[in-house]
Amino acid sequence: MSRACRPALGAAIAFRELGGVSSDGRRGSAGWSWTCRRRTGRQACEASGGDGSLGRKPVYRGLPLSVIPSPQLAWEVGKSSAPQRCPSRGIMSRPLWATPPLVWEISAGAAMMEIMRDVIAQTSRRLTLRVLGEFPAEPLKRQDDVIEQFKADLRALRLPDVPSGRLRVSLRRRSELRKVRQLISFMVRRYLLAFIVIISVIGVPLKLLNVKPSEGREGVGGGPGAYRLTERGEEVINVVSVVGLWVIVIPMLLLILAFALRSLFRELGNLRVTLRYTLVMQIAATISACARAHRAGGERVTGEMRSVSKKLARVLRGIERAHRTRRMIPRHSHRRKALKAHERLVVGALRRSEAALDTRSRDGLADLSALLITIAERYTEGRVGALLDDGNLEGVTPEPSRELLRWLTSLALSVFAITTITLLDLPTGVESPIITGAGLLVVGLLYGPSARRAADILELGRGGTQ
Incomplete structure (x- = not known):
């Protein structure tokens, strides 16, 4: 008898086929069972004897299981007891509803195991943050790495490497930007879990109904391997689908949507606070570029100096919006006019310092970084009207505002x-x-x-x- 290989739907299973049909149309014995195991570099399937006993029990992490949540395993039906390699393209396709009922149950269960494990991990992490008031070690390590890198850049430019507490806090705010992406990924997995629940609600009754092979019909992959439901089975499936939709699926989706909106608004609030310190992050990136240009030698200086100019241009645009991003004055306050005038002076001072890079590059990098450090410190303190001292603004021509x-x-x-x-x-x-x-x-x-x-x-x- 020729063998019939099919890819597992999210799981590797070990069970005996009930009334299975091989690809050449001959019906297999109900006593035949098979196991699968994963080998390095290929997939290997083994068929066990006709007495119904499994030759090897599948093992996952040292525990015997009938479900192994791995999408890279396959199973093979056959009468040969010798190990046989499953061909990578030897797939016998059947319609989705023709899948044996046990496959539905095991596939949905394995997928739900994987997703629930992820949901539990994410939920436990959030509970740790809220209940215990602790932070995971990895985000803290990343934040510490950012601070240490910033200090190293200041030392390379021979500047004081002791940033203020406010400046360190604003640099640590960078981690808040990752939470938005994590939230999106988390909610996608939850919606996927809801989809698996739908599949389970519809698919599990297939095992309890009279599912039989259709006679005289060709399967998609060849041979009369297609399955169909009886009329009674179709009626029950329709009832179960409607009841499951309104009793289980829709309430679950509404709960997930409510949780998503609540989490989204909370994270957007954190993101709004974080965006206030975007200018500080841009200044840190510019100082890092100055440090790399200061350490560079040979022809690498050309590329690093160009990088300094590009990053400084972003800082200049951020300074022009500092009175809005810091959110310390009302939108239509009369103080905005004076703040805009000061911001244009600061932009002019930075452009003058940038022009000095053409005559004394190394000293100019240190002077430019010193100005940027002062601006970042004043910005975090809320002193938007005094980003630089008057001595640094003497003889500076205000940059015209081209925004309008x-x-x-x-x-x-x-x-x-x-x-x-x-x-x-x-x-x-x-x-x-x-x-x-x-x-x-x-x-x-x-x-x-x-x-x-x-x-x-x-x-x-x-x-x-x-």
């Missing part, structure tokens, strides 16, 4: 693009994406890297100062 001009230009170009695309009389389904793409293109051309501010923040949030 850019906004008006982008608005005019966007209106022109929308009007032009509308006059082309394109299909409705194509017109909307083109208009959206044109608007994004206009914003990207005018604002440059500022249009990718969110991507820059996430890049900084990956940890480590670049």
Whole structure:
């Protein structure tokens, strides 16, 4: 009898097939059973004798199990007792509903085991944070590494390597940016768990119903291997599906949605606080670039100096928005005008210090970093109107604010693009994406890297100062 190999649906199983049919159409004996084991570099399947006893019991982490949650194992049905290699493409396909009922139950159970283990790990971590007031060692280690790297950069530039407490706290805020990605991943796994529950609710009754092979029908992979339900089975499945949908699935999805919204709003609040210190993170990245340029030798200096200018440009744009990002004054306060004037002076002072890099590169890097450290310290203290002392601003020409001009230009170009695309009389389904793409293109051309501010923040949030 030819063997029939199928890939496991999320699990490697060891059981005897009930009324199984091989790929050549001959029915296998109900007494035949098989086990699977994983070998390095390939998949090996073993068929055991016809007395119904398993030749080897599957073992997972030293424990005999009938379900091994590993998607890389397969099983094989056959009468040969010698080990046989499962061909990588020797797959006999059957319709989804034709899968033997025990496969549904075991596959759903194995997948739920994996997801529940992840959910329990995430939940226990959050309970540790909230109940015990403790923090995992790994995030703390990453935060300490950021602080140590920042101190090393200051020592390389021969600057005092003792940042203030506020500055250290703002640098540690970088870990908050990772929580958003972790929350998204966590909720995706929970929705996947709900999907597995749906499969279980619908699939488990298959084992209890009269499932029999269809006669005279060809399976997808060849041979009359397709299964079908009886009329009574189909009626029961419909009832179970509707009841399970309204009693189990929908309430669970509502609970998950409520938990997701609650967690999302809480994390967004933390993220909003973290974004206040984006300027500090950008300054830390610029100081790190200055330290690398200071240590570099030969032709590597060229690339490192260019990196300093690119990162400094982001800092300058952040300084122009400091009165908004620090969120210490109302939106329409009369104090904003004085703060904007001071910010333009600070930007001019930094540009003057950057120009000095062309004449004295190493000393200029240290002077630029000293100014950046002062700005970061004052910003964390909330002194947005005194980011630099008056002595550092003497003889500085204020940088003109081009934000209004850019906004008006982008608005005019966007209106022109929308009007032009509308006059082309394109299909409705194509017109909307083109208009959206044109608007994004206009914003990207005018604002440059500022249009990718969110991507820059996430890049900084990956940890480590670049």
